[in-house]
Amino acid sequence: MKKLDKLILKSFFGPFFLTFLVVVFILLVQYMLKYFDDFVGKxxxxxxFAELIFYFSINMSQVALPLAILLSSLMTFGNLGEHFELTAIKSAGISLVRTLRPLFIAVLFLVVLAFMNNNFxxxxxxxxxxxxLYDIxxxxxxxxxxxxxFYNGIPNYSIKVNQKFPDGVSMKDVIIYDHTREMGNNSVTVADSCRMYTILNDRYLVFELYDGNSYQESRQNEFNRTASFGGVNDLARNEFSQMKMVLSLASFDLNRTKQELFAGNRLMKDMGELAHDIDSMQGVVSEVRLNLLNNADGMYDYHLKERRQRKIDSIRAATSKEREAVAVSQGEVKITVEDSILSPNTGNTPAAPRITRESAVEALAKTQAKTNEQAKADSIRAAKELVLQRKKAARDTITFEKYFADNSRRTRAVNDALVKARYIKTNLANQATRIENLNSEIYRHIIEKHKKVAxxxxxxxxxxxxxxxxxxIKKGGFGLPVILSIGFFIIFYVVSIMSEKYARExxxxxxxAAWMPNMVLLPFGAFFLRQARNDSRLFDADVYLMFMDRLKKKWADFVQKKRQGSPTEKALSDQSEGE
Structure with missing residues (x-):
């Protein structure tokens, strides 16, 4: 590795780790604020908190890594350009592409690392x-x-305190209802004052009560209640000067749920599991549609069902005729006839007379004629059956009209038809909703699968x-590079959200949808790379000022030519020349 490569890599990885941590922190704070109300007072x-932040930081890393690479690479080459180091490198005959090569290789390793992180x-x-988070x-x-x-946070107890002292331990006028027996407010403890504190590592809550009474009302069975005077329950009262009540605080513990219950979510699966789930759900959709078609016969009781059956019969008849036509076209009928005519004598039957080719052709023609006559007879019979069916349908229509001439019968039939139609509509709506939900979940799984690579x-x-x-831009630091990075990240985020929304629908x-942000931003990268290779002054204000000056000059020349070419200008110029 050359010294230039070491210089560029050293200039890159310092800002990279710093910006990565900053971006993860910003995204983590923004994400955790949604659940802030669930954390307060627990x-x-x-x-x-450390465990939760650690896990969500890993989740944020898949989004923070691209933004950190964008910001750190922009700062690295901005610093090189600002300190004229990039100019010295180019003057030494080293192209920009060669300068980018060490960082390109490093980013390739980061791409592989990012995929392993996203997938596993x-x-x-x-x-x-x-x-x-669910347990919290x-x-x-x-x-x-x-x-x-009244405080009901402790199971089976209801506590009321009229006055609390600043020390947080002493209290006055305390009432405690005990519902552990599930018999209503039959056990009540009243005290003038008390002290409240926890013991055994906050596992139990102790009420040290002073100067009070404990009331216990016991229920009686039917026999004792009838025998007792006035039918009232027994009441026991205990007076005390000091008493302790110990209540369990086990309900305030953080109970962990089995993680296997959350494993079915798409966010908890790798690409192989997502592909398996997609295939499974597509199979379920196909099965639902097939069952819907198989059960469609129950939705048609009259003309539609008969027409469907006639259509099936016609398809079967057409299929059989097609098979016969194929057999005839392939010579199967001809071979059979010739074999029957020209078959040799086997000894079991008397010897047939010698058949010539002319007689065989004549016999084949007779057989064909018989086949045509049979087909004609079949068509005539089918026509007669159709006429009979139409006459029967007309008689059924007349009978139907006579039967439903009575208004009560007609009303009953209409109500039955409406009930069945509503049932069919509800069934179809439920099946359609189920298929729509499955398709929506399939779309979400497909997006999640491709996002791991994208x-x-x-x-x-x-x-x-x-x-x-x-x-x-030749500017380093956290000024302009941060602004530009945020701008491109906003484009990346907005395109990602919109494309995923359309894909879910x-x-x-x-x-x-998963690759849409990359497809939108990749042309920007190609454009900037081309401009950088050509040493374009894309962000210099002087370039745009000079461009505006040239544009203004061209516009002034255009207006001048227009004025000189107009008739009024020509007349004025001729008049001035004549004078």
Whole structure:
């Protein structure tokens, strides 16, 4: 490796790691803010937050890596151009393409690394992250007993405190309802004051009550209730000067759900699993459609069903006639007739007279004539059957009209038809909705499958944009490069969102939607690379000012020629010459 390659790689990887961490942090904060309300007041601890941030950082890396490559490559070549190092390299006879070669090879390694990350590491991180996020959202908020309000956060207990002291431990006028027996408000404890604290690593909550009473009402069975005076339940009252109640806080623990329950989501699968699921769902769609067609006979009871059956019979008859025509065209009938006429004597039958070729042809003609007569007879019989069917249909129509002359019968028939039509409509709507949902899920799986490769390839696209653009603008640091990088990233993000939306609706192929941002930005990279090779001053203000001056001059010359060519100008010029 030459010193130039080492210089460029050293200039690239420093900003790359810094920008990668910054971009991951920004994307992570933006993503975690959506779930901020689910974290507040649950006393999760640093370890839970650290685990969640780590997993979601891996998830954000697949988007942060292309943006970090764009920004770092732009800063690298912007710094080289700003310090005239790129000019010195070109003056030494080294082309821009040769200068880009070490970074190009490094970015290729990053593309492979990005694909491995997207396909293998990110699905595992997703299943850990989203399972932990689900458990956090299901976790109860931490203990928060407020003055004058009943607190029901502890299962089977309802607690009310009228006054809390600033130390957070002492309380006054406490009422505790015990519902552990599931018998209503039959067990009540009232105390003048209490102290509240936790023990055994916050596993249990202790109420140390002072100067109070405990009331216990017990239910009686039917016999005792009838025998007792007035039919009332027994009531027991215990007075105490000090008493402790220990309540379990196990319901406030973070209970972890099995990760296998989340493995069915497309975000938790690699390309092989996604392809398998796509094939499976396409098979389910085909099966639903086939079952719908097979069960379609129950939707037609009258003319449509008969017409469908006649169509099937006609297709079968046409198929059999086609087979006979093919057999005749291939000589099968002719060979059979000739064999029957010219068959040799086997000894079991009397010897047939010698048949000449003329007699064989005559016999074949007679057989053909019989076949034609049979076909004609069949057609006449079919016509007669058709006439009989039409007469029968006319009689059935008359009978139908006579039968439904009664309004009650007609109303009943119409209601039955409406009920069946509504049932058929509902069935078809349900099947259509199921097929639509399956197709939507198939589109999402296809997008996710191709995004794993497309996001990795976008690292290369961003390099082709950032490196030539940095050599053109000749500005390093976090000023103009950051603005340009954000602009291209916004284009990348907007195109990605729009194309995925169209693909989920079935208006665009999933593979095209995943690759659409790369297809949109790749021409920018080719254009910037061409301009950088030609040492174009694309972002110099003087170039555009000179262009505007030339444009203004051409416009003034054009207006001058127009004025000289007009009749009024010519007359004025002739008049001035005559004077």
């Amino acid at each position: 006393d999760l601890g640093f370890s839970v 590491i990110v699905p595992e991180a997703n299943i850990n992250a989203y399972s932990l 959202r299901q976790k109860k908020p931490s203990l928060d007993i407020r003055e004058g309000q 996001l990795a390839f976008s690292c290369l696209v961003m390099f082709f944009i950032g490196a030539p653009l940095g050599s053109i 079935g208006l665009l192929d999933g593979a095209v």
